[in-house]
Amino acid sequence: xxxxxxxxxxxxxxxxxxxxxxxxxxxxxxVVHREKSLYRNIVVTDSSDRRCLAFSVKRQKRNQTCMNPExxxxxxxxxxxxxxxxxxxxxEPRHAMMIGLxxxxxxxxxxxxxxxxxxxxxxxxxxxxKVARDYFDFRESAQTNVIVQDGRVFTRRAKMQxxxxxxxxxxxxxxxxxxxxxxxxxxxxxIHDLLTPDGVVIANTFAISRLYDHESQTYASVFGEFIxxxxxxxxxxxxxxxxxxxPANSVxxxxxxxxxxxxxxxxxxDLVRYLSYLDREADWDTSKALLTDQYSPANLLRDxx
Amino acid sequence: xxxxxxxxxxxxxxxxxSVLTLAFTSGFIIMSIEMLGGRILAPYFGSSIYVWGSIIxxxxxxxxxGYLTGGHLSMMQPRLSKYGFFFVAxxxxxxxxxxxxxNMMDWVFLRLEDPRxxxxxAATLLFFIPTAILGMIAPYSVRLLVEESHHSGxxxxxxxxxxxxxxxxGTLFTSFYLVLWLEINQILITMALILVLCFVATQIxxxxxxxx
Numbered sequence: 001x002x003x004x005x006x007x008x009x010x011x012x013x014x015x016x017x018x019x020x021x022x023x024x025x026x027x028x029x030x031v032v033h034r035e036k037s038l039y040r041n042i043v044v045t046d047s048s049d050r051r052c053l054a055f056s057v058k059r060q061k062r063n064q065t066c067m068n069p070e071x072x073x074x075x076x077x078x079x080x081x082x083x084x085x086x087x088x089x090x091x092e093p094r095h096a097m098m099i100g101l102x103x104x105x106x107x108x109x110x111x112x113x114x115x116x117x118x119x120x121x122x123x124x125x126x127x128x129x130k131v132a133r134d135y136f137d138f139r140e141s142a143q144t145n146v147i148v149q150d151g152r153v154f155t156r157r158a159k160m161q162x163x164x165x166x167x168x169x170x171x172x173x174x175x176x177x178x179x180x181x182x183x184x185x186x187x188x189x190x191i192h193d194l195l196t197p198d199g200v201v202i203a204n205t206f207a208i209s210r211l212y213d214h215e216s217q218t219y220a221s222v223f224g225e226f227i228x229x230x231x232x233x234x235x236x237x238x239x240x241x242x243x244x245x246x247p248a249n250s251v252x253x254x255x256x257x258x259x260x261x262x263x264x265x266x267x268x269x270d271l272v273r274y275l276s277y278l279d280r281e282a283d284w285d286t287s288k289a290l291l292t293d294q295y296s297p298a299n300l301l302r303d304x305x
Numbered sequence: 306x307x308x309x310x311x312x313x314x315x316x317x318x319x320x321x322x323s324v325l326t327l328a329f330t331s332g333f334i335i336m337s338i339e340m341l342g343g344r345i346l347a348p349y350f351g352s353s354i355y356v357w358g359s360i361i362x363x364x365x366x367x368x369x370x371g372y373l374t375g376g377h378l379s380m381m382q383p384r385l386s387k388y389g390f391f392f393v394a395x396x397x398x399x400x401x402x403x404x405x406x407x408n409m410m411d412w413v414f415l416r417l418e419d420p421r422x423x424x425x426x427a428a429t430l431l432f433f434i435p436t437a438i439l440g441m442i443a444p445y446s447v448r449l450l451v452e453e454s455h456h457s458g459x460x461x462x463x464x465x466x467x468x469x470x471x472x473x474x475g476t477l478f479t480s481f482y483l484v485l486w487l488e489i490n491q492i493l494i495t496m497a498l499i500l501v502l503c504f505v506a507t508q509i510x511x512x513x514x515x516x517x
Contacts, residue, residue: 150351294488
């Protein structure tokens with residue numbers, strides 16, 4: 001009897017050890033760099049096949065972007081790949097602007113694909129720019145122009161100066177915090193006004209929570225019809241909207257056929273497959289209030305379901 | 306103790322309760338407006354750390370000036386009816402912020418390229434005067450409450466307790482709930498109306514004390 005008890009105890013011990021080992025391997029991502037900035041703690045980690053940039057909150061980490069050091073061009077994160085669906089609506093961008101740099105992946109791909117493209121990269125956090133340069137192979141050239149500034153301040157100033165872009169990418173929302181002044185009708189109206197007649201805006205944002213209804217209503221109020229791009233298994237969505245009007249589905253298909261091969265092989269972005277997930281129907285509660293500079297509790301709306 | 310003593314006792318109790326309630330309210334409103342300050346400035350100057358730096362600086366300097374001025378004003382025949390005018394003055398001086406805030410920030414944005422100084426100047430234009438007036442309430446409250454100098458420390462402590470608790474609740478309530486329920490200007494208008502109500506209350510109570 002006692003022996004059995006001991007055996008059982010041993011078994012638990014083994015189980016405990018096994019769990020400990022498992023958690024150890026999960027933590028085995030080696031921290032290669034830590035950077036404290038005014039806004040957050042940035043951690044760069046390496047594991048066997050990927051290097052990731054995370055904004056850490058206590059011991060929780062959320063990866064913002066990852067790369068495969070063996071194949072630095074490959075786009076690792078599904079939601080980052082998804083943003084290239086915006087190219088279906090404007091396959092030949094020449095002047096782009098992006099708010100939120102991350103590891104610089106999107107900029108790297110776009111400047112490689114389009115040698116004549118110039119891109120203004122607006123990032124609030126100097127430390128993110130530094131980490132992108134030092135650890136994520138963010139490539140700067142005459143094509144790229146990094147501006148360390150709040151996206152809203154840049155946008156307002158750019159509009160005053162009469163700047164125009166044919167592609168604007170909004171990638172400033174993280175899982176931890178949404179800059180609420182970058183999700184209001186007034187902000188999107190400024191983005192709309194910065195676009196050329198054939199310009200498109202591509203926003204990497206959320207597909208879940210109460211915020212979805214409010215945010216969708218806000219986009220619809222500024223841009224009218226837009227493309228909602230969601231894929232199963234991700235809590236992200238990509239909003240694709242145009243200043244004038246979005247191309248017909250047949251045009252999107254032609255663009256996917258034409259551009260597809262250039263993106264599929266090197267970057268792992270399958271534009272042709274994306275086509276079937278592009279949705280123009282309003283699938284949200286249209287009675288919900290718009291987000292405005294007067295009413296923008298985006299973080300509260302997302303967290304309290 | 307006879308009749309007049311009892312009378313002065315209820316008299317001072319009414320003054321105490323009124324002043325403490327009003328000081329709580331002003332503490333609540335100061336921090337509610339300060340929390341909204343970040344929201345109001347963000348569309349023009351962003352939500353970087355220096356924007357909060359500007360707002361907190363302006364509120365602190367405004368309160369400092371308010372304390373000094375309120376202390377001086379408490380020397381001139383203090384009474385509850387005069388005290389009420391701080392509340393109505395704060396409400397009135399908040400009207401331009403509510404009605405023309407965007408115009409003022411546009412004006413600053415066009416002239417100052419650096420969002421640090423832009424937010425500092427804008428926060429000064431929008432919040433300095435009403436906050437300074439609300440700051441005058443604290444020392445004036447002490448004057449209305451203190452009857453004997455050896456009680457003054459305890460009374461000042463009680464007053465700080467009540468008004469700082471009001472500030473804490475104003476911060477919490479605004480950032481947790483009010484921004485979810487109402488638009489920024491609706492919250493500001495509500496605060497201004499509460500200040501006007503405070504003024505009306507002081508006039509009524511003062512008249513009641515007069516009759517006693």
